[in-house]
Amino acid sequence: MxxxxxxxxxxxxxxxxxxxxxxSVDAAETVRLxxxxxxxxxxxxxxxxxxxxxxxxxxxxxxxxxxxxYQVNPDLAPEETLEEDGEDSQDTDESADSSxxxxxxxxxxxxxxxxxxxxxxxxxxxxxQSESGSASPLLDMLExxxxxxxxxxxxxxxxxxxxxxxxxxxxxxxxxRRIMEGMGLDEVxxxxxRRNQEGDAEGADRLSGRLELLFDAVRDMxxxxxxxxxxxxxxxxxxxxxxxxxxxxVEHRDFKxxxxxxxxxxxxxxxxxxxxxxxxxxxxxDIRKTMRRNVAYDGILFETHWKQKHKDRPKVLAVxxxxxxxxxxxxxxxxxxxxxxxxxxxxxSFAFSGDLGEITDEFDRLGPEEAIPFAIEKYGGRSTDYGxxxxxFKELCLDEIxxxxxxxxxxxxxxxxxxxxxxxxxxxxxxxxxxIWLNPERKSVWGSGDSEMLRIAPYCTTAETCNSLNKxxxxxxxxxxxx
Amino acid sequence: xxxxxxxxxxxxxxxxxxxxxxxxxxDRHIATSIYLSQKLDKPILVEGPPGVGKTELAKAASxxxxxxxxxxQCYEGLDESKALYEWKYGKxxxxxxxxxxxxxxxxxDAVGLExxxxxxxxxxxxxxxxxxxxxxxxxxxxxxxxxTVLLIDEIDxxxxxxxxxxxxxxxxxxxxxxxxxxxxxxxKPLVFxxxxxxxxxxxxxxxxxxxxxxxxxxxxxxxxxxxxxxxxLEENLRNQLVSFVQQLRTQDLKKLPAVSETxxxxxxxxxxxxxxxxxxxxxxxxxxxxxFEEDIDNMYSEVPKFIAAARNERM
Numbered sequence: 001m002x003x004x005x006x007x008x009x010x011x012x013x014x015x016x017x018x019x020x021x022x023x024s025v026d027a028a029e030t031v032r033l034x035x036x037x038x039x040x041x042x043x044x045x046x047x048x049x050x051x052x053x054x055x056x057x058x059x060x061x062x063x064x065x066x067x068x069x070y071q072v073n074p075d076l077a078p079e080e081t082l083e084e085d086g087e088d089s090q091d092t093d094e095s096a097d098s099s100x101x102x103x104x105x106x107x108x109x110x111x112x113x114x115x116x117x118x119x120x121x122x123x124x125x126x127x128x129q130s131e132s133g134s135a136s137p138l139l140d141m142l143e144x145x146x147x148x149x150x151x152x153x154x155x156x157x158x159x160x161x162x163x164x165x166x167x168x169x170x171x172x173x174x175x176x177r178r179i180m181e182g183m184g185l186d187e188v189x190x191x192x193x194r195r196n197q198e199g200d201a202e203g204a205d206r207l208s209g210r211l212e213l214l215f216d217a218v219r220d221m222x223x224x225x226x227x228x229x230x231x232x233x234x235x236x237x238x239x240x241x242x243x244x245x246x247x248x249x250v251e252h253r254d255f256k257x258x259x260x261x262x263x264x265x266x267x268x269x270x271x272x273x274x275x276x277x278x279x280x281x282x283x284x285x286d287i288r289k290t291m292r293r294n295v296a297y298d299g300i301l302f303e304t305h306w307k308q309k310h311k312d313r314p315k316v317l318a319v320x321x322x323x324x325x326x327x328x329x330x331x332x333x334x335x336x337x338x339x340x341x342x343x344x345x346x347x348x349s350f351a352f353s354g355d356l357g358e359i360t361d362e363f364d365r366l367g368p369e370e371a372i373p374f375a376i377e378k379y380g381g382r383s384t385d386y387g388x389x390x391x392x393f394k395e396l397c398l399d400e401i402x403x404x405x406x407x408x409x410x411x412x413x414x415x416x417x418x419x420x421x422x423x424x425x426x427x428x429x430x431x432x433x434x435x436i437w438l439n440p441e442r443k444s445v446w447g448s449g450d451s452e453m454l455r456i457a458p459y460c461t462t463a464e465t466c467n468s469l470n471k472x473x474x475x476x477x478x479x480x481x482x483x
Numbered sequence: 484x485x486x487x488x489x490x491x492x493x494x495x496x497x498x499x500x501x502x503x504x505x506x507x508x509x510d511r512h513i514a515t516s517i518y519l520s521q522k523l524d525k526p527i528l529v530e531g532p533p534g535v536g537k538t539e540l541a542k543a544a545s546x547x548x549x550x551x552x553x554x555x556q557c558y559e560g561l562d563e564s565k566a567l568y569e570w571k572y573g574k575x576x577x578x579x580x581x582x583x584x585x586x587x588x589x590x591x592d593a594v595g596l597e598x599x600x601x602x603x604x605x606x607x608x609x610x611x612x613x614x615x616x617x618x619x620x621x622x623x624x625x626x627x628x629x630x631t632v633l634l635i636d637e638i639d640x641x642x643x644x645x646x647x648x649x650x651x652x653x654x655x656x657x658x659x660x661x662x663x664x665x666x667x668x669x670x671k672p673l674v675f676x677x678x679x680x681x682x683x684x685x686x687x688x689x690x691x692x693x694x695x696x697x698x699x700x701x702x703x704x705x706x707x708x709x710x711x712x713x714x715x716l717e718e719n720l721r722n723q724l725v726s727f728v729q730q731l732r733t734q735d736l737k738k739l740p741a742v743s744e745t746x747x748x749x750x751x752x753x754x755x756x757x758x759x760x761x762x763x764x765x766x767x768x769x770x771x772x773x774x775f776e777e778d779i780d781n782m783y784s785e786v787p788k789f790i791a792a793a794r795n796e797r798m
Contacts, residue, residue: 018691024522033522034491041492044515049523052689054530054696
C-alpha cells in the first residue's frame with residue numbers, strides 16, 4: 001500500500017470512518033485497479049470499499065475531497081512571492097533568471113507528487129550560485145537550493161518526528177522545531193554564525209534568508225497535517241474527556257456531543273442485550289435433551305424439550321429530582337434510559353422537586369430532547385422535599401411495583417430538613433426487585449448538612465455515586481445484566 | 484459479460500450498457516460496485532429506501548451475467564436449516580428401515596456387541612453424507628457448477644445469528660458442515676445483500692461487503708427509468724409525472740413514493756389514457772403513489788400546486 005493511501009486511511013479513522021485492515025487491503029487493491037487518474041471514479045469505488053454506512057459515506061466524501069485536493073495541487077506556496085530580492089521563481093521568469101539549478105527544481109515541483117503528503121520545497125530562490133563542500137547535508141541542499149531534495153528531507157524528518165500524531169494547535173511550534181532539528185538546523189545555524197564572524201555578511205544573510213523560507217515551508221506542512229488529522233483526533237480526545245467529566249459541569253455547547261455519546265453507549269448496551277429475547281420467542285428443539293428424555297419410550301419422541309432462555313425485561317421506574325444541580329444529571333439519566341427503549345420498553349419516569357408527577361407521557365409525545373426541559377420547567381425550581389415526593393410516588397404507583405420492577409431514584413438526598421419518609425422507601429424496597437439510588441454527590445459528603453443519604457442508603461439495594469457518563473453506563477449495564 | 488479484463492472505465496461503461504439492455508437504468512455508482520465485486524470477489528450490501536430497485540438490481544445482474552438467481556428471503560426466525568442445509572431425516576429413517584435386514588446379514592458373523600460395533604464402524608458415516616444433505620439456498624449457490632447470483636434479500640429482517648453464519652460464506656465462500664467438513668464454492672457466486680436499514684448490520688458483516696447506497700433517483704434518471712419501463716407513455720406526460728413525484732418526495736410523508744410506485748402510477752395513467760396530468764385524475768389515482776391514508780389526506784390539497792409546477796417545468 002502506498003503512503004498516500006495509508007495516510008488517507010489514517011485520516012478516515014480519525015473522522016469516524018473506522019477502516020479495518022481488511023478494508024484497507026481492499027482499498028489498496030481498488031487503487032491498483034483504478035489508479036489515481038480518474039478521481040471521480042476512484043472516489044466512487046473507494047467509498048464502497050471503505051465507508052459502510054450513510055454517515056460514514058458523508059464523512060468519507062468530505063475527507064476524500066480534502067485529502068486529495070491537497071495532493072493535486074502541491075501548492076506553490078505564497079511565501080515564494082515574499083522572497084528576498086523580489087525575483088520570481090515561477091516558470092514564467094525562468095528565462096530571465098536563466099539559472100541552471102532553477103529549471104529542474106521547478107519541473108520537479110510542478111509534477112503532482114501524491115506520495116509526499118504535502119510538502120513544498122524550501123521556498124523559491126533563484127539565480128544563486130551554489131557553494132559546494134559544506135559539511136551538513138541540509139547546508140548542501142540549501143546552498144544548491146534543491147527543492148526536490150529539500151522536500152524529501154522535510155518529509156523524512158516529519159515522519160521521524162511523528163508529525164502524524166499532532167493533535168493540538170499548541171503543538172505546532174514544537175513539531176516545526178523538531179522537524180527542523182531533524183533536518184540539521186544546528187549545523188546551518190553554526191555555519192551562519194561562522195560566516196558572520198568571518199565577515200561574510202552577504203553569505204550569512206543569504207543562508208539565513210533561505211533558512212527562514214524553509215522554516216515557513218515546514219510550518220506550512222505542520223499546519224496542513226494539523227488540519228488533516230486533528231479535527232478528528234481532537235474530537236475523539238474531547239469525547240474521552242466528556243465521558244468522565246462531572247455531568248453537572250457539562251457545558252451547554254457540549255450537549256450535542258453528549259447526546260451522541262449517550263446514544264452510542266445506549267446502542268452498545270442494546271446490542272448486548274437484544275439477542276437472548278429472540279431465542280425465547282422461537283425456542284429451539286433441544287434434540288439431545290429430547291432424546292434422553294424419550295429413551296424410556298423406545299426412542300419415540302413423545303416428549304419434546306425446547307431450548308428456551310428467557311430474560312425478562314426489567315420494568316423500570318425512574319424517579320428524578322429535577323431541582324438545581326441534580327437536574328443536569330437527571331437529564332442524562334433519562335436520555336440514557338429512553339435511548340435504551342429497545343431493551344427497556346417499560347420505563348416510567350417521574351420528576352419532582354416539591355410535588356411529584358409522572359412524565360412518561362411527555363416523553364412518549366415529545367421525545368427526550370424536549371421532554372426533559374419540559375419536566376424541569378414543570379416540576380423543578382421548588383425546594384426539594386423527599387417526604388412529599390415519596391408520598392406522591394406511593395400514591396401513584398406503589399401497587400404497580402412487583403418483584404420484577406427496578407426503581408431508580410436520582411437525587412442528592414438533601415431534603416431541606418423535611419422528613420424523608422424512609423418508611424415509604426422501605427415499603428418500596430420490600431416490593432421491588434431492586435431499588436437503586438444514584439447520587440451525584442461524592443460519598444464523602446453523604447450525611448453532611450441536610451443530606452439524608454446515610455438514612456436512605458440502607459433501604460436501597462445499591463446506593464451509588466453517579467456523576468459521569470461512564471458511571472451511568474456501568475450502572476445501566478448492571479441493570480440489564482442481572483436479569 | 485466480458486468486462487472483466489477491460490480497464491475500469493470501459494468496463495464500467497460496459498456494465499451500464501448491459502444493465503440498460505436488461506431494462507435496469509443504473510448510475511455509475513452501481514456499475515462501479517458490480518465491477519469491484521467481480522474484481523475483489525466481494526459481496527455487495529445494497530442499502531436504500533424501499534422501492535428503489537435493490538432487488539431488481541440482483542435480478543438484472545443475473546440476467547446480464549446469464550447466471551441463475553438464487554434467492555434467500557430473510558425473515559425473523561430464519562435459521563440454518565432453512566438457509567444453509569438440513570439433513571433429510573425422513574430419507575435417513577426410511578433407509579435404515581429398508582436396510583435393516585441387510586444390516587442383519589452384515590453383522591451375522593460378528594460375535595458379541597463389540598465386534599458388531601467395530602463392524603458397523605467400518606462402514607463410515609454413510610447416513611451423514613452429502614447424499615442425505617438437503618441444500619438450502621446458500622449451499623445451493625456454493626454447490627452450483629455455473630456461476631450464480633445469490634440474493635440475500637432483506638437481511639435486516641433476520642436475526643443476529645443469521646448474520647453469524649453468513650460470515651463464513653461471505654468471506655470464504657464456504658460452509659462448514661460438522662458431519663462432513665467444509666464445502667467450498669465451485670464457482671464463486673455474485674452475492675447481493677439488501678437491507679432497508681431497519682436495524683444496523685454488524686461491523687463484521689459490513690467489513691466483508693462492499694457498501695452500495697441507492698438513494699431515490701434524481702429527475703433525469705427517473706425519467707429514463709420510466710422511459711425504459713413504460714415506453715408507451717408519452718414524453719410530455721412522463722416529464723410531468725416525474726416532476727410531480729419528485730415534488731412529493733420533498734414533503735413530509737410517512738412513506739415517500741419510490742421508483743416502483745412511480746412506475747405503477749405511470750402504468751395506471753397509461754391505462755386510463757391520460758395525456759396530461761389534471762387535478763381530478765391525480766387525486767383519484769393518488770393511492771398508487773401514497774400508501775397511507777394520512778399522507779393522501781395531507782397531499783390532497785397540495786395536488787393543484789404540484790401539477791402547476793410540473794407543467795411549468797421545462798425539461
